[in-house]
Amino acid sequence: GENVEQHPSTLSVQEGDSAVIKCTYSDSASNYFPWYKQELGKGPQLIIDIRSNVGEKKDQRIAVTLNKTAKHFSLHITETQPEDSAVYFCAARTGASYGKLTFGQGTILTVHP
């Protein structure tokens, strides 16, 4: 089955800096890669996603890049703010898996004012 590795497990940045979180996946048939943000005591919430026919996608301060050849994808957050502090999860879905997602282990992002 699919295996997703996420790094780093913790990331600490100063407000205004950029943050990058990286994930690798094992199944070359995976075609959908969402990123979720989880705030303390809440359920994960989708912040951005990318499909295998696209190399990059941006939404304001957030961007995701995908390298299918290397089987890795990354989340980029620019101009970080204290409210970006949360746990971030990457995930991957293979084409015929009826929406089943395999998640990475999570990254705890702390943005210091």
Added chain:
Amino acid sequence: NAGVTQTPKFQVLKTGQSMTLQCAQDMNHNSMYWYRQDPGMGLRLIYYSASEGTTDKGEVPNGYNVSRLNKREFSLRLESAAPSQTSVYFCASSEAGDTQYFGPGTRLTVL
């Protein structure tokens, strides 16, 4: 529009007790999922239901059963709880296997 709701929010059980976690969604989604979240391990799929009337095992199904009661509701049952089932449980729903919307979670402790 409440999205995905879960009950209870917190539960403490003794080893061997049984309980059912309830999940409901009001987005008319076909697919529903149950995950467990443990520190350092991300979210792991327990069971899922691609559509009303179907259920399938996920990555960690042992010790659990599910029921897709109707299109809105998907319950998770622990028949004989074990300390290893101490976790946070999340229900999610999606349409056509796309974006999954998560509930607020149930925090379960088994003593």
